[in-house]
Amino acid sequence: MAVEFPILSERLGTTPRITSLLIKPASAVCNLDCAYCFYLDREADPYSALPARRMTEETLERLVDTYLFYSYPNSTFAFQGGEPTLAGPAFLERLVKLQIQHGRNGQSVSNAMQTNGVLLDDRWCELFKQFNWLIGISIDGPEPVHDLYRFNKQGAGTWRKVMNGVECMKKHGVEFNALCVLSQANVEKAGELYRFLRSLGIDYIQYIPLSEFDGLGQPLPFTITPEQYGQFLCETFDLWWPERRKVRIRYFDNIAEALAGQKPGSCTLHETCDSYVVVEFNGDVYPCDFFVEKDWKLGNVNFESWAEIARRQRRYQFAAKKTIAHPECQVCEYQAICHGGCPKHRHDPGRNFQDLDYFCTAYKMIYRKAVEPLKKEVERLTGRHRTAAKA
Numbered sequence: 001m002a003v004e005f006p007i008l009s010e011r012l013g014t015t016p017r018i019t020s021l022l023i024k025p026a027s028a029v030c031n032l033d034c035a036y037c038f039y040l041d042r043e044a045d046p047y048s049a050l051p052a053r054r055m056t057e058e059t060l061e062r063l064v065d066t067y068l069f070y071s072y073p074n075s076t077f078a079f080q081g082g083e084p085t086l087a088g089p090a091f092l093e094r095l096v097k098l099q100i101q102h103g104r105n106g107q108s109v110s111n112a113m114q115t116n117g118v119l120l121d122d123r124w125c126e127l128f129k130q131f132n133w134l135i136g137i138s139i140d141g142p143e144p145v146h147d148l149y150r151f152n153k154q155g156a157g158t159w160r161k162v163m164n165g166v167e168c169m170k171k172h173g174v175e176f177n178a179l180c181v182l183s184q185a186n187v188e189k190a191g192e193l194y195r196f197l198r199s200l201g202i203d204y205i206q207y208i209p210l211s212e213f214d215g216l217g218q219p220l221p222f223t224i225t226p227e228q229y230g231q232f233l234c235e236t237f238d239l240w241w242p243e244r245r246k247v248r249i250r251y252f253d254n255i256a257e258a259l260a261g262q263k264p265g266s267c268t269l270h271e272t273c274d275s276y277v278v279v280e281f282n283g284d285v286y287p288c289d290f291f292v293e294k295d296w297k298l299g300n301v302n303f304e305s306w307a308e309i310a311r312r313q314r315r316y317q318f319a320a321k322k323t324i325a326h327p328e329c330q331v332c333e334y335q336a337i338c339h340g341g342c343p344k345h346r347h348d349p350g351r352n353f354q355d356l357d358y359f360c361t362a363y364k365m366i367y368r369k370a371v372e373p374l375k376k377e378v379e380r381l382t383g384r385h386r387t388a389a390k391a
């Protein structure tokens with residue numbers, strides 16, 4: 001097969017390894033029709049002419065076999081969509097069988113899935129429990145909040161069905177956490193949201209701020225402002241702080257990780273965009289879920305090795321986008337934590353990598369509030385204050 005992009009020579013140094021996969025067995029196809037979803041109907045969607053998209057058994061086997069080899073001894077498979085449960089529970093069974101068949105002695109394999117929860121039933125939950133999957137459930141808050149934007153193809157709310165899924169996971173003892181999109185429906189309800197998610201027994205929460213714009217660069221009605229997001233984070237921080245040992249809020253964890261000198265879990269706080277890749281239903285690979293676009297395709301697992309894909313020049317080009325710091329970031333006291341935010345948000349609203357991250361104001365608000373107490377906490381836990389005192 002013709003190689004589409006050149007492979008870089010040794011002069012660029014060590015190839016950044018691909019450390020995790022985000023796999024889309026049903027591509028961007030979903031059983032819901034949430035008002036704010038950015039996946040479908042995108043002009044740049046490379047598969048827009050294909051209404052039905054499913055990963056074949058051949059692609060699945062090739063993916064599992066080659067990635068287990070490449071990522072030995074620790075392999076992480078994360079499934080997302082669209083809606084990954086559209087692939088059916090038999091897909092999960094087949095996947096686990098292949099992992100057992102192709103895994104090597106001593107290999108640790110973990111699986112996770114992000115789902116809207118609507119199709120979860122006893123069969124799914126038994127499998128999640130049996131194979132120890134970690135599940136992320138998309139839930140935006142109590143019923144009136146959630147149902148404002150998250151509806152099915154008929155325009156009906158989905159909260160009740162999501163709650164059935166939550167109950168089913170609880171019944172089977174499945175480990176799960178929450179992914180909550182912050183829109184105009186809930187961004188001013190930090191306390192209500194936090195208490196609601198905690199009332200479901202959820203102790204790991206990821207908030208995703210929503211920023212979508214029309215072709216003229218105007219915010220769509222559900223898009224939140226940077227000030228709203230900043231205020232939300234500050235209020236949530238106050239609620240979370242007394243229970244910080246029991247509850248994990250991904251963004252606060254990530255700031256603490258950065259302060260502790262570790263690589264944060266979220267790519268938004270990384271120096272470059274190259275920690276994970278997206279694998280589409282047909283094996284095509286892209287550097288980021290926000291950039292599943294023809295111009296950013298890195299290769300295909302059916303025809304190329306992971307080492308070849310990892311070394312694609314386009315991957316370096318994408319990774320480097322984030323390193324072109326905006327003048328405001330160059331003099332920002334938080335640059336070493338923030339690294340300029342996320343290029344997706346730097347695109348907002350004018351699709352220009354050179355722009356400042358749309359949510360910069362929010363980041364500064366929460367850093368101003370959270371960095372000092374988190375730094376003290378990290379120093380206390382790592383014993384660094386004692387080392388500093390002795391020196």
Ligand code: SF4
Nearest residue numbers: 267268273288342344
């Ligand atoms: S563009 Fe944003 S979401 Fe994508 S890899 Fe970079 S930081 Fe992560």
Ligand code: SF4
Nearest residue numbers: 329332335338340360
């Ligand atoms: S807080 Fe704003 S100015 Fe500072 S690094 Fe982040 S995006 Fe740049």
